[in-house]
Amino acid sequence: MFTAAAKCSLRRAYSTAVPKTLTIGLIPGDGIGKEVIPAGKQILQALPSQYGLNFKFLDLRAGFEEFQKSGVALPDETVEILKKSCDGALFGAVSSPTYKVKGYSSPIVALRKKMGLYANVRPVKWVEGVGIPVDMVIVRENTEDLYIKEERIYEKNGQKIAEAIKRISENASRKIGKMAFEIALNRQHVRELGGSSLHKSPSVTVIHKSNVLSVSDGLFRETVKKVYESDPARYGSIEYKEQIVDSMVYKMFREPAQFDVVVAPNLYGDILSDGAAALVGSLGVVSSANVGDDFVIGEPTHGSAPDIQGKGIANPVATIRSTAMMLEFMGYQEPAAKIFSAVDENLKENKVTTPDLGGKSSTQEVVEDIIRRF
Numbered sequence: 001m002f003t004a005a006a007k008c009s010l011r012r013a014y015s016t017a018v019p020k021t022l023t024i025g026l027i028p029g030d031g032i033g034k035e036v037i038p039a040g041k042q043i044l045q046a047l048p049s050q051y052g053l054n055f056k057f058l059d060l061r062a063g064f065e066e067f068q069k070s071g072v073a074l075p076d077e078t079v080e081i082l083k084k085s086c087d088g089a090l091f092g093a094v095s096s097p098t099y100k101v102k103g104y105s106s107p108i109v110a111l112r113k114k115m116g117l118y119a120n121v122r123p124v125k126w127v128e129g130v131g132i133p134v135d136m137v138i139v140r141e142n143t144e145d146l147y148i149k150e151e152r153i154y155e156k157n158g159q160k161i162a163e164a165i166k167r168i169s170e171n172a173s174r175k176i177g178k179m180a181f182e183i184a185l186n187r188q189h190v191r192e193l194g195g196s197s198l199h200k201s202p203s204v205t206v207i208h209k210s211n212v213l214s215v216s217d218g219l220f221r222e223t224v225k226k227v228y229e230s231d232p233a234r235y236g237s238i239e240y241k242e243q244i245v246d247s248m249v250y251k252m253f254r255e256p257a258q259f260d261v262v263v264a265p266n267l268y269g270d271i272l273s274d275g276a277a278a279l280v281g282s283l284g285v286v287s288s289a290n291v292g293d294d295f296v297i298g299e300p301t302h303g304s305a306p307d308i309q310g311k312g313i314a315n316p317v318a319t320i321r322s323t324a325m326m327l328e329f330m331g332y333q334e335p336a337a338k339i340f341s342a343v344d345e346n347l348k349e350n351k352v353t354t355p356d357l358g359g360k361s362s363t364q365e366v367v368e369d370i371i372r373r374f
């Protein structure tokens, strides 16, 4: 397992000396989750032997279909196996209904909390020549905000009124702030090693709506700022910026190239990351990692895409990149870099792509095209 420091710095040297078997939990969930998680598995199985990694996979249950079968969306067994037997995991997507179903609650939202995965790291990076120049990473708080799901409904004067609590804590805001600044430093470090980027120097933009929600978003903004100010020796090279969430949407579409690291409370981070996917052509290419101090779950940013499920045309790139992110946060930089560059080559060539990117290829054809570039 990685330590917080190793994970944040992402600088641990990868050693090829000792062949190692990693146990990876696979949680496909529903819809296209079942079509893209096998892509992540194939990618890991196809990694060249030079990296000295072998994989053992454990198939784990969660999702709306699972709820319909067993009455439980996230079985305790899934969480126990992840905690006791897995080095990392991949999650597909779930088909959460948009109406209230008694006893159902989103398993991915629950899993993030149960596993202490307090950061959802979502890079949105163009491949040169394809799409609009953008190279940012959205660092989304992953455990609180409106996602605590403390909702209630009652009647007043014959009218129904619904309420939901938005909870922002100093502790969670501090942790996500620290993660954002550490990621900014790491990105700068990678740039100095010669990585391609639109940015010359690091910046972190804090997203909030504290012009209206001065107490809750105010606490988020102030806490992240305090993290920045608390360690000038470490964070002084980073430019600190703030942006109100609505104008952030405007700027993100007008001038996306200016953003490096963006840190946001849970719901704003969720919405911004789907929006940002439009800048790089499709939700089907945007990856994420749910990161805690001792565990990581790779997860495509997209959902279960019921409109295309069962057709074999789901774009596997988001999951493949999420698989690389999982390895990266576990400390295996070299195989992760191999996967990222194979994906970039596939996108740049723009021949073997799924219909969301204007192509005609199937999920499996894209997987094979990426693997042949290893």
Ligand SMILES: NC(=O)c1ccc[n+]([C@@H]2O[C@H](COP(=O)([O-])OP(=O)(O)OC[C@H]3O[C@@H](n4cnc5c(N)ncnc54)[C@H](O)[C@@H]3O)[C@@H](O)[C@H]2O)c1
Pocket: 029, 032, 092, 093, 094, 095, 096, 097, 098, 108, 282, 283, 284, 285, 299, 300, 301, 302, 303, 304, 305, 306, 307, 308, 313, 314, 315, 316, 318, 354, 356
């Ligand atoms: N992490 C998760 O489990 C997660 C994330 C988002 C949505 N959801 C769930 O997914 C369901 C559907 O939600 P939605 O339709 O609003 O969002 P969605 O992300 O599933 O789909 C939005 C659009 O993007 C397209 N798309 C998404 N992923 C794609 C891929 N890999 N390849 C090609 N096209 C892709 C879809 O076809 C659709 O047109 C809902 O039940 C929602 O609760 C789950």
Ligand SMILES: O=C(O)CC[C@H](C(=O)O)[C@@H](O)C(=O)O
Pocket: 094, 095, 096, 106, 107, 108, 109, 270, 301, 303
């Ligand atoms: O549909 C669900 O059960 C969860 C969706 C999920 C979320 O965090 O809200 C999704 O939008 C995401 O970005 O991972």
